[in-house]
Amino acid sequence: MRYLMLVLSTPEDPELRPGDAAGAPPIEGWVEKYYGSGTAVLGDRLRPPADAVGVRVRGGRTLVTDGPFSETKEAVGGFDVIDAPDLDTAITIAGEHPMAHAGAIELRPFWPLGLDDASDGGRA
Amino acid sequence: MTPSAAVEDAFRSEWGRVLGAVVRSTGDLDLAEESAQEAFATALRTWGRDGVPERPGAWLTTTARRHALDVLRRRRVEADKSEAAARRGERVDGPGRAPDAVHDEVERGLDDEAWTPDDPDGDLLRLLFTCCHPALPLDGRVTLTLRSLTGMTTAQVARAFLVPEATMSQRLVRAKRRIRATGIAFRVPPPAQRPERTSSVLAVLYVLFTEGYDAWAEPADDVEGCAERRALAGDAVRLARLVARLLPDEPEARGLLALLLLQHARRGARTGSDGVSRTLAEQDRARWRRDEITEGLSVLDGALAVRRPGPYQVQAAIAALHCRAATAGETDWAEVLALYDVLFEMTPTPVVALNRAVAVAEVHGVEAGLSAVDAVARDPALASYHLLPALRADLLTRAGRPADAVVELRRALDQVDREGDRRLLRSRLAALGGASAPDAG
Incomplete structure (x- = not known):
């Protein structure tokens, strides 16, 4: 089963203590382990929200905005797509990412098109 | 024992294991529930005629597994039919089909010859960790645990929690959908997640117990659903016993069991005949269950001997001090206070601080107790806490x-x-x- 790992920076998380970020493992080891094994299939760093470009089509007109749609302090700084047999494995992988220590990871399970809820059978 | 009593008995003791065995090979909680129900219905029909099997749990598991296999094969035939119909341009509504490889694998796992030997404890443990997964909302965890581990029907769970059956049913559906959508597998968590996941299991049992135990301080005759709620406390004790057995290396699991046993032992003294709740000091200690206290104390000793203390063990040790005092006046308050200090260090919550204030008043006097209460009085978490x-x-x-x-x-x-x-x-x-x-x- 595939998961999108949204790598978030969370500067206003009250539970974040200085020691947490300091104890984060280096990213190189994570990349080597999971991209090396083929568990992670795609991912990269992203330019900051200030460089975001919004695109909407309204009334037939394409509207382009500079900057992000929402002004939240939390920002997506990168992403990885991982292939894991189950959620617990995905949690383990996410927990080893340095930004789980210095920020937060949001795991978003893939929802493949063409499989409706009734027939997904529960098996990954 | 009459056959129907044997079925009832097996229902209480074997439901979780039968369910767990089918979930293990299908990963499908709904199918497992249907199959387990079918197995018990078959038992009701046949045990009277054929006699009660020597190993009821194994019999029920086999029957449920075969039912699951039948259902899967039937679904496959129907899916094939509707696919063929679709090719001819007809539309037939039916369950969609999973890829053949998945079907083959699942069906092989359910087949008599390929069936891995019974592992009832493993199945129960996996079921418990799945139902108590922290990725599920807390109310869903509690509901799912009750439904899956004790076999209570949705209607029974709804009555015990005083919510409409439709609400409870929605909660279950949502929890199960989330298990599928997020890819929660039927497994024991990896070592790195084990401590947090064990805490989640214990917390679910404690919520369950408290829901029931609170009802023992209510006038049963005047409060609707009180008897059903009270029974939850007993269910929680049974589940805690199971968890303590399944996780022998976890002193906190035994700590929780000890805590529940020691509190539950006092249930009969929590209200007077007038339906007024009784404080610990006012309770008639002759109505405390000495046998259960003895068991609780011995479970606690076993947990403490491991020398890895945790909040449940400390709370159990506090309960033990109350249970050991023949009268309220003989309570060793200095020791109670010392344990509350330890507990507050581990879990600095306002409720712990408030309970600690009771001990402060006993040891250092009423004024000191009032100061200790005032120190937490403004905490928003206690804003509507009548205690x-x-x-x-x-x-x-x-x-x-x-x-x-x-x-x-x-x-x-x-x-x-x-x-x-x-x-x-x-x-x-x-x-x-x-x-x-x-x-x-």
Whole structure:
């Protein structure tokens, strides 16, 4: 089963203590382990929200905005797509990412098109 | 034992294991539930005629597994049919089909010859970790655990939690959908997640117990659904016993079992015949279950011997001190306070601070107790917690300030949502001459 790992920076998380970020493992080891094994299939760093470009089509007109749609302090700084047999494995992988220590990871399970809820059978 | 009593007995003791065995090979909780129900229905029909099998659990598991296999094969045939119909341009509604490889694998796992030997404890443990997964909302965890581990029907769970059956049913559907959508597997968590996941299991059992135990401080005759809620406490004790057995290396699992046993032992003394709840000091200790206390104390000793203390063991040790005192006056308050200090260090919550204040008052006097209460009184988490003003009223009465106590009792009465405690507060108020005698409402 595939998961999108949204790598978030969370500067206003009250539970974040200085020691947490300091104890984060280096990213190189994570990349080597999971991209090396083929568990992670795609991912990269992203330019900051200030460089975001919004695109909407309204009334037939394409509207382009500079900057992000929402002004939240939390920002997506990168992403990885991982292939894991189950959620617990995905949690383990996410927990080893340095930004789980210095920020937060949001795991978003893939929802493949063409499989409706009734027939997904529960098996990954 | 009559056959139907044997089925009932097996239902209580084997439901979780039968369910777990089918989930293990299908990963499908709904199919497993249907199959387990079918197995027990078959038992009701046939055990009278053929006799009760030697190993009822194994018999039920086999019957459920075969039913699951039948259902899967039937679904496959139907899916093939509708696919063929679709090719001819007809539309037939039916369950969609999973890829053949998945079907093959699942069906092989359910087949008699390929069936891995029974692993009832493993199945129960996997089921428990799945139902208590922290990726599920807490109410879903509690509901799913009750439904899956005890076999309570949705209607029974709904009655026990005083919510409409439709609401409870929605909760279950949502929890199961989330298991599928997020890819929660039927497994024991990896080592790195084990401590947090074990805490989640224990927390679910504690929530379950508290829900039931609170009902023991209510007048059973006047509160709707009280008997059903009270039974939850017993269910929680049974599940805690199971978890303590399945996780022998976890002293906190045994700590929780000890805590539940020691509290549950006092259930019969928590209300008087007048339906008024009784504080620990007022309880008739002759009504405490000595046998259960003895068991709780011995479970606690076993846990403490591992020398890895945790909040449940400390709470159990506090409960043990109360249980050991023949009268309230003989309670070793200095030791109780020392343990509350340890507990507050581990879990610095306002409720722990409030309970600690009771011990402070006993050891250092009423004024010190009041200061300890005042230190947490403004915590928003206690804003509508009736036990806060109730405790202040008690301490103020003992400090010779009845007028201030009356104010606190009135505040507590505004906040209280339990009938047993409401009656207790009213009688306190009447004793201080602050109000008319308890009214009929």
